[in-house]
Amino acid sequence: MMIRLLIFTFIFLTEISVFADSSFPAHQGESPWSFTVIDEPSDTFVVNDTASATIDQELFSKDGSIYIYVSIRRYVGKTDANGYLLNVTDLVANGIVSETASIIIPAFDIDDEPFINDFYDCDGDGKIDEGLQHEVDEVFLNDEKIGILTGDSSRWQLNTFTVDIAKIKFPSAPGETAINRFRVDIDTANWDVVLSSGAVGCGTGWSTAIDWVGVKYEAASPVILVHGIRSDGAAFVNFQAGLDNRYVASDASINLIDVAKPNPIPQGCPNIPYTNSISHNIEQLRSLDPSDPPSIASIAKLYGTDSVHLVTHSKGGLDSRGFISSLDGKPIEIPLGFMDGVDVKHDLEVLSLITLNTPHQGSVLAAYGVEARQLTLIQARQEGPATLLPAKAYEGAYYCDLTPARASEFIASTKLPDGLQTASVATDADLDGDQEITDPFGGPDESAGYPPLPLVSNYFANLLYQLTGRVTDVTVTVSADDKITIDPTFTSSFQLNDTIVTKKSAGLYQTYPIEGWNHLNVHSTENAEIIATDAQQESGAGMVNWRLR
Numbered sequence: 001m002m003i004r005l006l007i008f009t010f011i012f013l014t015e016i017s018v019f020a021d022s023s024f025p026a027h028q029g030e031s032p033w034s035f036t037v038i039d040e041p042s043d044t045f046v047v048n049d050t051a052s053a054t055i056d057q058e059l060f061s062k063d064g065s066i067y068i069y070v071s072i073r074r075y076v077g078k079t080d081a082n083g084y085l086l087n088v089t090d091l092v093a094n095g096i097v098s099e100t101a102s103i104i105i106p107a108f109d110i111d112d113e114p115f116i117n118d119f120y121d122c123d124g125d126g127k128i129d130e131g132l133q134h135e136v137d138e139v140f141l142n143d144e145k146i147g148i149l150t151g152d153s154s155r156w157q158l159n160t161f162t163v164d165i166a167k168i169k170f171p172s173a174p175g176e177t178a179i180n181r182f183r184v185d186i187d188t189a190n191w192d193v194v195l196s197s198g199a200v201g202c203g204t205g206w207s208t209a210i211d212w213v214g215v216k217y218e219a220a221s222p223v224i225l226v227h228g229i230r231s232d233g234a235a236f237v238n239f240q241a242g243l244d245n246r247y248v249a250s251d252a253s254i255n256l257i258d259v260a261k262p263n264p265i266p267q268g269c270p271n272i273p274y275t276n277s278i279s280h281n282i283e284q285l286r287s288l289d290p291s292d293p294p295s296i297a298s299i300a301k302l303y304g305t306d307s308v309h310l311v312t313h314s315k316g317g318l319d320s321r322g323f324i325s326s327l328d329g330k331p332i333e334i335p336l337g338f339m340d341g342v343d344v345k346h347d348l349e350v351l352s353l354i355t356l357n358t359p360h361q362g363s364v365l366a367a368y369g370v371e372a373r374q375l376t377l378i379q380a381r382q383e384g385p386a387t388l389l390p391a392k393a394y395e396g397a398y399y400c401d402l403t404p405a406r407a408s409e410f411i412a413s414t415k416l417p418d419g420l421q422t423a424s425v426a427t428d429a430d431l432d433g434d435q436e437i438t439d440p441f442g443g444p445d446e447s448a449g450y451p452p453l454p455l456v457s458n459y460f461a462n463l464l465y466q467l468t469g470r471v472t473d474v475t476v477t478v479s480a481d482d483k484i485t486i487d488p489t490f491t492s493s494f495q496l497n498d499t500i501v502t503k504k505s506a507g508l509y510q511t512y513p514i515e516g517w518n519h520l521n522v523h524s525t526e527n528a529e530i531i532a533t534d535a536q537q538e539s540g541a542g543m544v545n546w547r548l549r
Helices: 002-013 088-093 233-245 277-286 296-303 316-329 364-372 377-383 388-393 404-413 454-470 525-535
Strands: 045-048 066-072 100-108 138-141 144-148 156-164 178-185 207-210 213-216 223-226 307-313 333-339 342-347 349-356 421-425 471-478 484-490
Touching: 045 066, 045 333, 066 207, 066 213, 066 333, 100 138, 100 178, 138 156, 144 156, 223 233, 223 296, 223 316, 233 307, 233 525, 277 296, 277 316, 296 307, 296 333, 307 316, 316 349, 316 404, 349 525, 364 388, 364 404, 364 454, 364 471, 377 388, 421 525, 454 471
Parallel strands: 223 307, 307 349, 349 421
Antiparallel strands: 045 213, 066 178, 100 156, 100 207, 100 213, 138 144, 138 178, 333 342, 471 484
16 A cells, blocks of 8 residues: 555656646645646636635544535536536537536545454543444535545545536636535544443544545537627627527627727728728737727636637638737736636637638728728719729728738738637528529528618629629729729639628638528528537537537
């Protein structure tokens, strides 16, 4: 026994230095094992090492039970009123949470072997109390017994219990904390023993001490949804419904704010904040300032996690790519909770990026927008009512970053981490293959999501579809006598598109077999379910893996 203990101690003590620079308190206590022999404290390995009046003390049953509270901030999914996960069977099947959790408890001086009781007078009446039993220390989690401590006399032993995940309390909402109460009842086999004096119970028989308690489990990282231009998180309401159907924890509260328009708006794309909207949005997505709107970083903090998945729509895919790339040189520490009154922090990691019709090679519509900056509204109305007028009317900070040249340059200049999983949705909005957006009275409604004026909606949707499919770039010149010339560059063949972005531009990463959606309805419930089902494959063979981490 002693040789095994020494070998065990040596193996694990050599590992303690692995996490020496991490942001959690150093181990306190007399056991030979720091909690780091199990893992680094995190959102899925939570530890109480000192925050208990009954921890690190050798106690008898007369001193009462040992109480240790372990806090969990990681939001996993919906719970009942007591903090226990609902739909546990489905959560486990979908890879949202592990089926079990491990409870780790270093305990001292557990005399659990049967013995010949010929030496102890518990009640002090001068007679040996022959009815005394060997030590039994019962462990309870949230008032339910989970096992009995094991060990040896005057030695430390690392006890591990495996419990059903349904016995662990989790936060009922992001930003909340669940408290799991551990209780050790000491020497329970001798609570009701009749002593030689007639007294009942021996409170000074066997004693024990607990160094720390850890709870370790696995959970899927939440999905954060990042919208595109002229939009907000509400655009994902249908997509979130699909994720909810697959029990995926998601958040669509990001609402990116454009750079304020200068007056006057400069022509072209000078190097000013207004024309560098991706850089502006990256900083918004990084912010941990509680006074700022929600960001990727602040949502991760709210969920109590250091890892997230991103699903992005349109330009949100470019903004998010820039955000991920920025983490390489400027990591963001996410507070995951408290351990003994000290923040436990880890660097934020994005595990996967999915883009929904993101213009990785830009969109010709942005080129029209940049060109329209040199025109007055009257000029745009007179010379290009079908092209330049809407471009002028929808003026925004995003135009320069979404031009084909600028977007392509951005993709080439940003490096993503090697371990990042990526996938794209790139759709053709034409459902019946006639290379037109069809009138809903004569065929499938290919303009669903556009303003609800069927004929008008189809007219404008088809106008965009034809323009995006047939033109790659445009130049507008204004002569000295105010004559306006529109010079489009045409494609060599029609490019399938979603009315705003071509499939070629959207399909940067491996692409889901999803078709028939336009730019305004691609974030549908159906598509969310397709993506989530693929990501939750038990084999991990999906385009990205949203299962346990």
